[in-house]
Amino acid sequence: MDSKIFAALVAAISLCAPAAAQEAFATAVVDYLPGPGVLPTFADPATALHGPRGCGISCGALDVVTLGVGGQLTLGFDVVIQDGPGADLIVYENPFQADEAVPPGTFTEVVFVEVSSGGPFARFPSDYGGGAGPFSPYANFGWGAYDGLASAVPTLANVRTNTIDPLNPTVAGGTAFDLAHLANDPLVLAGRVNLKAITRVRLVDCVGGIDVDSNGDTIWDSGGSSGSADIDAVSVINYRGLVDSQQPTVDLHVDAQDRPLLSISDPDGLLDLDPNTLLISINLVPLSWIELLQLGVLTLESATPESVVLRVNGSLGHSYVLAASIEDLDGHFSTDQLMVK
Known part of the structure; x- marks a missing residue:
């Protein structure tokens, strides 16, 4: 094969090849x-x-x-x-x-x-x-x-x-x-x-x-x-090209009385969220949000069609790490973590 033709072929293949995947690390x-x-x-x-x-x-x-x-x-x-x-x-x-x-x-x-x-x-x-x-x-x-x-x-x-x-x-x-x-x-x-x-x-x-x-x-x-x-x-977790206006938001924070609150919202409404993907952990121990609601550990603070705020009740008597995450039906993801003293 003519060297010039071969070089052109290699260049064309290079242009068509997919870019290397970007690492999220x-x-x-x-x-x-x-x-x-x-x-x-x-x-x-x-x-x-x-x-x-x-x-x-x-x-x-x-x-x-x-x-x-x-x-x-x-x-x-x-x-x-x-x-x-x-x-x-x-x-x-x-x-x-x-x-x-x-x-x-x-x-x-x-x-x-x-x-x-x-x-x-x-x-x-x-x-x-x-x-x-x-x-x-x-x-x-x-x-x-x-x-x-x-x-x-x-x-x-x-x-x-x-x-x-x-x-x-x-x-x-x-x-x-x-x-x-x-x-x-x-x-x-x-x-x-x-x-x-x-x-x-x-x-x-x-x-x-x-x-x-x-x-x-x-x-x-x-x-x-x-x-x-x-x-x-x-x-x-969040980087250019991944962050989307349709992402849900998980926000963990404390209120004026230092009580932990879990806020979950979605611009397309709560029905756009996949409840099966809601994960909650304390000190990395996974917890069922359904059981937490049934036991009163989580109680409803407020709700709108686009958001819900849940209060975390009770005290462990020591500091701990609370974390939560969720996906919507399209796979958009959000997570947060809170140091509770």
Whole structure:
């Protein structure tokens, strides 16, 4: 075959071939600035790419990169992360729960989470609720003790070994973040961070007993000032091309009395939702929403043809993580997660 004809044929095939699928995970290491205390075994930042590799509630995954004390890791993506309905991304660290922990708590080393649309980084507001330290070494902290900080929630999803959806914190674990919580950040208000065009996520080790939350309160964790966080992965729930005006919205929040509320809405009306896809979990334990209604744990707060608000009643006597998700009849998806102190 003539070489020119062959070259033209190859070019034509290339143009017709489908584009490679975009991953909904971190796919690139932008920079890695480790702090002290990183073992060579856990010093490869590429370990944090291509999805979580968790191993269960009582198992701290080892497919991780260590940040080191005060260290940081910046990750890039195939997709452009966009503020959409409910939570937008999940950060997976590797906390684990001791089987004998009463009340339930995890060994957790905490991470500040920041996002950028190509310029400066905006940090998610944080609220520590684990009590005043100092604490004994390797102390466990409640699942819901860290609002706006990654960690405390173990990782169940593993893209290599199981079929748990790594984009749904209700079943997968990890800490979910909603870009809408940055709406009043000065960088967002100044137009320097675009919540509809996030391209980088930076994870910064929180030094226990030294760093403070957005309220100025000292943050304590299991590692203290000498331990540091380990990053498994970052998953993207909402991104450009996926976010749709017809998506349902799951929103978990607290009312003026700090009672958890679950709000579910759909622009096409509640009848557009698939009730069989409504998932609710507490500390990653799946719960039947029908049974919760029958037991009075969930009660109706308000309803319209497009939305329903359910109140979560009762107290567990300790902090916990509440998560929920739903799909509509066309498969559009929304999820959210709430740290309940």
